[in-house]
Amino acid sequence: MDLLKIALSKGRILTETLELFHKVDMDFDGVSEDSRKLFFDFEKYCTRMILAKPTDVPTYVEYGVADIGVAGKDVLLEAHKDVFELMDLKLAQCRMVVAVPEDQPPDTPVYRVATKYPRIAEEHFVKRGFPVEIIKLHGSVELGPILGLSDAIVDIVSTGSTLKKNHLKILEEICPISSRLIANQVSFRLKSDVIMDLMEKLKRVL
Amino acid sequence: MTKYFRRPAGVKDYLPPEVRKKRRIENIMGDILGKWGYEEVIAPSFEYLDTFVASGKPGFAEKVFKFFDRQGGVMALRPDITTSIARMVATHYSDHDTPLRFCYMANVFRFRELRKGRDQEFYQTGAELIGIPGIEADIEIILLASRILKEIGIKDFIINVGHIKFLEGLLDEIDDAPSLKDKIAQAIKDKNFVLLESLIETSTLKSKTKKTFLALPQFYGGPKILDELIKFPLNEKCREAISELERLWRMLKGFNNVHLTFDPGLARGMDYYTGIVFEIYSPQAGFPMGGGGRYDTLLDKFNGSRPATGFALTEEVILSVLERDMKDNYEPHYLYYTPAKYIEAFHKAEEMRKQGYTVKMVPSTNTGAKL
Numbered sequence: 001m002d003l004l005k006i007a008l009s010k011g012r013i014l015t016e017t018l019e020l021f022h023k024v025d026m027d028f029d030g031v032s033e034d035s036r037k038l039f040f041d042f043e044k045y046c047t048r049m050i051l052a053k054p055t056d057v058p059t060y061v062e063y064g065v066a067d068i069g070v071a072g073k074d075v076l077l078e079a080h081k082d083v084f085e086l087m088d089l090k091l092a093q094c095r096m097v098v099a100v101p102e103d104q105p106p107d108t109p110v111y112r113v114a115t116k117y118p119r120i121a122e123e124h125f126v127k128r129g130f131p132v133e134i135i136k137l138h139g140s141v142e143l144g145p146i147l148g149l150s151d152a153i154v155d156i157v158s159t160g161s162t163l164k165k166n167h168l169k170i171l172e173e174i175c176p177i178s179s180r181l182i183a184n185q186v187s188f189r190l191k192s193d194v195i196m197d198l199m200e201k202l203k204r205v206l
Numbered sequence: 207m208t209k210y211f212r213r214p215a216g217v218k219d220y221l222p223p224e225v226r227k228k229r230r231i232e233n234i235m236g237d238i239l240g241k242w243g244y245e246e247v248i249a250p251s252f253e254y255l256d257t258f259v260a261s262g263k264p265g266f267a268e269k270v271f272k273f274f275d276r277q278g279g280v281m282a283l284r285p286d287i288t289t290s291i292a293r294m295v296a297t298h299y300s301d302h303d304t305p306l307r308f309c310y311m312a313n314v315f316r317f318r319e320l321r322k323g324r325d326q327e328f329y330q331t332g333a334e335l336i337g338i339p340g341i342e343a344d345i346e347i348i349l350l351a352s353r354i355l356k357e358i359g360i361k362d363f364i365i366n367v368g369h370i371k372f373l374e375g376l377l378d379e380i381d382d383a384p385s386l387k388d389k390i391a392q393a394i395k396d397k398n399f400v401l402l403e404s405l406i407e408t409s410t411l412k413s414k415t416k417k418t419f420l421a422l423p424q425f426y427g428g429p430k431i432l433d434e435l436i437k438f439p440l441n442e443k444c445r446e447a448i449s450e451l452e453r454l455w456r457m458l459k460g461f462n463n464v465h466l467t468f469d470p471g472l473a474r475g476m477d478y479y480t481g482i483v484f485e486i487y488s489p490q491a492g493f494p495m496g497g498g499g500r501y502d503t504l505l506d507k508f509n510g511s512r513p514a515t516g517f518a519l520t521e522e523v524i525l526s527v528l529e530r531d532m533k534d535n536y537e538p539h540y541l542y543y544t545p546a547k548y549i550e551a552f553h554k555a556e557e558m559r560k561q562g563y564t565v566k567m568v569p570s571t572n573t574g575a576k577l
Contacts, residue, residue, distance in 0.1 A: 063492045064491065064493070084397035085397070085400045086423070087400060154331055168559065184492050185494070186488070186494065189487055190364065190489055192426055198327050
């Protein structure tokens with residue numbers, strides 16, 4: 001039988017994802033970033049686990065080289081891929097926010113925004129009715145306001161401690177973020193029995 | 207300094223081995239289409255933007271390549287062929303009352319800035335059956351698409367059928383909240399079940415309506431799903447759509463090699479569809495191989511009201527499925543000549559060509575050079 005190919009995001013979220021599968025009695029022992037292997041076959045569950053960079057998960061799923069995947073809503077919003085969003089797995093829950101320096105007085109206009117998520121940031125500010133200049137960074141966006149590169153940042157926040165350490169405060173919340181189960185449009189139809197079955201099981205433990 | 211030439215994203219060079227494969231499937235497709243009475247038409251590469259846009263919803267104009275003519279009119283490269291055929295029929299066949307059958311093989315253009323790596327120019331082979339309102343026209347189109355796929359060597363595929371009236375019927379239930387209706391329609395179209403669920407749950411819809419919408423993700427499967435569906439508290443429009451799908455199933459189930467599944471929530475990319483719609487999937491491709499459906503109101507726009515249905519297959523996806531099994535059996539003969547004896551060699555080449563060989567002439571100074 002054809003394996004169900006599942007793309008998982010590497011990093012912090014991997015452990016949480018595997019725990020969730022454990023709860024529905026699917027133990028993917030040995031799936032780990034420490035291993036040099038990038039995919040793992042489990043004949044027992046008719047499954048192939050593929051480890052990918054979080055931002056690449058929707059791409060693998062869109063092209064159908066993975067049937068389904070687990071990807072953060074932040075990545076999905078930023079990438080706009082043609083994939084089906086099946087379920088909120090409620091993993092890695094956090095928020096997408098606009099943050100500004102702590103000492104910034106209220107109603108100070110924002111002109112420049114540093115972010116890893118240029119599309120989300122731009123859409124947010126366009127809806128607000130004022131266009132801003134977006135500066136794309138690849139990490140440590142908190143540096144933006146500190147070094148005077150930007151007035152604000154758009155980033156994901158879970159506890160808020162990184163913000164605090166860098167003397168930033170949340171100005172507004174854009175949207176909640178969590179991990180989603182996504183599917184390729186063709187696989188969702190051709191392997192609907194297996195995928196629906198998995199969704200049923202996951203629904204029961206969420 | 208060396209100047210480098212780049213190719214724009216999303217367009218493709220077809221080199222001879224690929225062209226041979228492409229033409230081979232096109233010949234088979236053309237042959238079948240011809241036998242079924244579909245006559246080929248060639249649509250203009252560009253038309254006024256208005257021709258395409260009124261058939262689309264807001265946001266559609268962003269997906270087409272636009273430019274200006276000398277008078278400043280806005281032109282668009284064709285994003286599909288169906289719209290042009292609808293216009294042609296309304297213009298040239300306004301007093302025909304027998305059914306019309308047309309087919310085409312053509313490149314279309316869609317702007318996909320968001321999705322680098324996906325083709326912005328791609329090739330479609332399609333057929334349109336105009337003038338038959340009955341379900342037998344939808345059946346002919348589905349059978350024709352299946353026959354073509356089979357003849358070009360695709361064994362394993364399913365045809366997933368939906369009905370636009372079912373979706374419209376569902377959405378009629380939320381008529382009193384237009385902005386919510388649009389959001390829900392979009393979520394269903396994108397198959398964003400997470401968004402759909404949160405929109406429904408936070409809404410003030412009646413609980414039976416909520417129940418139907420929340421069950422939508424499960425509305426997919428074999429013909430059994432139609433019996434399941436009818437148990438939901440649906441309005442007349444939805445019920446009519448389901449009974450039409452049932453009739454389609456009853457008429458098609460005798461064809462052993464047509465594998466149908468049903469997905470009443472299926473929405474297609476172009477939004478001129480009005481009735482039965484379908485998409486075709488292969489386990490070897492991540493994108494649909496093609497699709498189509500009924501578009502009974504598209505011709506109204508060009509003042510030539512006629513019921514119509516049709517399909518289009520995407521050649522790139524089909525070729526990617528066939529690629530592994532398709533061999534390129536190109537075997538030309540090389541005839542080497544010395545320039546002094548060129549005419550003699552030419553006559554020899556002609557003689558061989560008459561016998562059916564492919565002959566390429568090469569100056570013999572080139573012997574040993576890489577061909």
